[in-house]
Amino acid sequence: MSNQKVDVWVGLFVMLGIVALLFLALRAGNLSSFSLADTYAVQARFDNIGGLKVRAPVKSAGVVVGRVADIRFDDQTYKAVVTVNLERNFEFPADTSASILTSGLLGEQFIGLDAGGEDRMLVAGDDITLTQSAIILEQLISQFLYGSAEREGAVD
Amino acid sequence: MNALAAVGRFTLEKLVVLGQLARFFGMLVTRLGIVVKRPRLVIQQVHFIGNYSLLIILVSGLFVGFVLGLQGYYTLNRYGSEEALGLLVALSLVRELGPVVTALLFAGRAGTSLTAEIGLMKAGEQLSAMEVMAVDPIRRVLVPRFLGGIIAMPILAAVFSMMGILGGWFVGVILIGIDTGAFWSQMQNGVDVFNDVLNGVIKSVVFGVAVTLIALFEGWHCRPTPEGVSRATTRTVVAGSLVVLGLDFVLTAIMFSH
Numbered sequence: 001m002s003n004q005k006v007d008v009w010v011g012l013f014v015m016l017g018i019v020a021l022l023f024l025a026l027r028a029g030n031l032s033s034f035s036l037a038d039t040y041a042v043q044a045r046f047d048n049i050g051g052l053k054v055r056a057p058v059k060s061a062g063v064v065v066g067r068v069a070d071i072r073f074d075d076q077t078y079k080a081v082v083t084v085n086l087e088r089n090f091e092f093p094a095d096t097s098a099s100i101l102t103s104g105l106l107g108e109q110f111i112g113l114d115a116g117g118e119d120r121m122l123v124a125g126d127d128i129t130l131t132q133s134a135i136i137l138e139q140l141i142s143q144f145l146y147g148s149a150e151r152e153g154a155v156d
Numbered sequence: 157m158n159a160l161a162a163v164g165r166f167t168l169e170k171l172v173v174l175g176q177l178a179r180f181f182g183m184l185v186t187r188l189g190i191v192v193k194r195p196r197l198v199i200q201q202v203h204f205i206g207n208y209s210l211l212i213i214l215v216s217g218l219f220v221g222f223v224l225g226l227q228g229y230y231t232l233n234r235y236g237s238e239e240a241l242g243l244l245v246a247l248s249l250v251r252e253l254g255p256v257v258t259a260l261l262f263a264g265r266a267g268t269s270l271t272a273e274i275g276l277m278k279a280g281e282q283l284s285a286m287e288v289m290a291v292d293p294i295r296r297v298l299v300p301r302f303l304g305g306i307i308a309m310p311i312l313a314a315v316f317s318m319m320g321i322l323g324g325w326f327v328g329v330i331l332i333g334i335d336t337g338a339f340w341s342q343m344q345n346g347v348d349v350f351n352d353v354l355n356g357v358i359k360s361v362v363f364g365v366a367v368t369l370i371a372l373f374e375g376w377h378c379r380p381t382p383e384g385v386s387r388a389t390t391r392t393v394v395a396g397s398l399v400v401l402g403l404d405f406v407l408t409a410i411m412f413s414h
Binding site: 016021 | 200207308314318353
């Protein structure tokens with residue numbers, strides 16, 4: 001086979017490899033969800049973050065507006081400190097509340113933002129003070145069981 | 157006492173082989189410079205090792221994907237979470253099956269031909285003839301094949317994973333009827349580009365180095381007889397496959413243990 005033919009075939013082979021890698025990164029992987037938009041970081045403290053993970057989405061009204069950048073534990077207040085990167089083109093009032101929600105019954109957890117009514121907007125480095133922890137299924141069930149037990153006790 | 161001596165001899169022999177292998181690897185690495193001077197030699201080897209292995213990789217990737225789709229659906233269906241099929245197929249392919257199965261096929265398809273080729277060159281005294289002509293056979297024959305294998309292996313593994321995911325999609329979405337949007341979005345939620353895809357690529361590069369190195373080593377050190385070449389070819393497949401599986405365990409433990 002002539003040299004040029006070999007080159008063409010090898011070129012096609014390498015092209016196929018690049019296409020496969022792009023397919024894995026974009027179609028199978030989450031590269032397309034990496035947003036290049038400018039972000040600003042705010043912090044929120046939670047009593048319990050449940051199964052929240054770094055890079056989990058931050059949604060407001062169901063739309064992704066940012067991502068969880070960092071999760072730390074504060075041993076002064078015994079709370080979880082979650083740093084959130086919000087996209088620059090979305091502004092939220094300073095009294096916005098953050099809650100940890102679950103998509104579906106057993107799906108992945110994300111942070112939901114509910115906009116408040118204040119005039120001042122959140123800026124980089126601000127704290128979100130109104131937070132609601134993750135709902136732990138086991139606690140919910142035990143509360144329900146205790147509640148029904150007490151009610152039965154009241155009837156007797 | 158004889159048994160003890162046999163154990164000692166066995167251990168020493170294996171140690172000698174390991175030392176030879178390390179020295180052989182060093183010889184190849186120090187002569188990598190030829191690539192810059194004569195890149196065409198490497199291109200020819202990528203063609204020989206990569207393009208000719210493509211068909212078996214495409215077909216086996218597709219069928220592994222089919223089986224993963226069917227088998228994954230069978231298990232996930234019991235928990236009512238068959239939408240996670242895409243995630244299951246993609247993660248198992250990208251992290252484990254893609255690199256490992258490709259490396260095993262690669263050892264069988266390309267590794268054996270490398271060993272046999274070099275073994276026969278040695279038996280036909282072509283390598284000695286090159287030395288007589290002041291051509292370094294390691295530089296001229298081994299290094300281009302070594303690099304060709306290292307370049308071809310990650311490409312083949314990526315193609316294998318892609319075909320497998322397409323196969324899983326075909327079985328899951330077209331044949332069984334899972335929602336196509338859920339299939340892809342679950343996959344995208346769960347597969348991380350750096351943790352999963354990039355680590356899979358790193359794995360396939362390591363396997364490419366290991367399998368090609370073993371294939372060339374066996375060819376280079378085989379006894380120059382028909383029987384010697386056939387033994388070396390067998391050893392390439394056995395040692396190559398075992399090393400790939402062992403390395404896979406180590407790499408998985410390092411990459412995905414946190």
